[in-house]
Amino acid sequence: MAAPTDQMLLLIGSGPGIGVAVASRFIQQHFSRVALIARNPEQLQKDRQTVLTAAAKANREVTVQTWQVDIGNLDKLQQALDEIAQFGTLECVYFNAARVGLSPFFEFPIEDLEEDFRVSNLALYVTARWAMPLLSHKQPDLTDWNPSLLITNSLLPIDPIPQLFALSMVKAAQANLAKSLEKTFSPLGVHVGLVVVGGMVSPENEALNPGNIAEQAWGLFAQKPGEWTGQVTVWEDGKIDWGQVI
Numbered sequence: 001m002a003a004p005t006d007q008m009l010l011l012i013g014s015g016p017g018i019g020v021a022v023a024s025r026f027i028q029q030h031f032s033r034v035a036l037i038a039r040n041p042e043q044l045q046k047d048r049q050t051v052l053t054a055a056a057k058a059n060r061e062v063t064v065q066t067w068q069v070d071i072g073n074l075d076k077l078q079q080a081l082d083e084i085a086q087f088g089t090l091e092c093v094y095f096n097a098a099r100v101g102l103s104p105f106f107e108f109p110i111e112d113l114e115e116d117f118r119v120s121n122l123a124l125y126v127t128a129r130w131a132m133p134l135l136s137h138k139q140p141d142l143t144d145w146n147p148s149l150l151i152t153n154s155l156l157p158i159d160p161i162p163q164l165f166a167l168s169m170v171k172a173a174q175a176n177l178a179k180s181l182e183k184t185f186s187p188l189g190v191h192v193g194l195v196v197v198g199g200m201v202s203p204e205n206e207a208l209n210p211g212n213i214a215e216q217a218w219g220l221f222a223q224k225p226g227e228w229t230g231q232v233t234v235w236e237d238g239k240i241d242w243g244q245v246i
């Protein structure tokens with residue numbers, strides 16, 4: 001196991017939007033190691049370079065490694081997690097994985113619905129089962145220690161879109177799982193929180209751009225015990241809500 005000073009962020013669902021923006025923001029402020037998981041090996045290498053560039057701009061020396069994994073394959077995910085446990089001292093998991101696409105009623109294959117559930121929920125369950133013993137382990141030599149499990153979610157659990165019924169369903173289930181994890185593990189010292197994105201993400205959107213969402217995710221992570229909230233919501237009008245929305 002790595003030394004406690006090798007504080008690690010694991011980001012599941014890396015990519016050119018929220019994922020790499022979160023990794024870049026977090027590495028500039030706090031972490032010395034980042035593990036990135038995604039399906040696309042070419043994008044993973046681009047994301048790795050983006051994170052390293054962000055760290056260099058902040059004059060930070062960091063180590064970034066990538067794991068090319070289809071997290072819908074739960075055995076492969078578990079294998080990657082076991083390897084990642086040796087890479088650094090886990091302090092934060094940021095779960096950003098999702099399958100986004102149209103799902104017309106009664107035309108969307110059941111097999112695809114099952115895959116959506118594996119990616120958004122079963123993979124989160126496997127990750128949490130692996131992560132919670134590591135996150136809840138006390139690190140007495142560290143004063144700046146914020147063990148956390150953070151998850152990108154949306155307003156779909158309370159305002160589903162029929163054309164996206166599959167994504168709406170799995171996001172509702174994911175939010176429910178997150179709240180159950182919060183009730184169970186927050187008393188044990190692990191901050192579990194949702195980053196609720198209130199609309200379509202776009203680099204041109206003043207509020208719902210990856211950089212701003214990453215900034216609010218950092219604010220959620222940086223909360224101290226006793227000040228934890230279970231959610232931060234970024235609305236289309238730019239409002240930031242730290243209360244429970246979903």
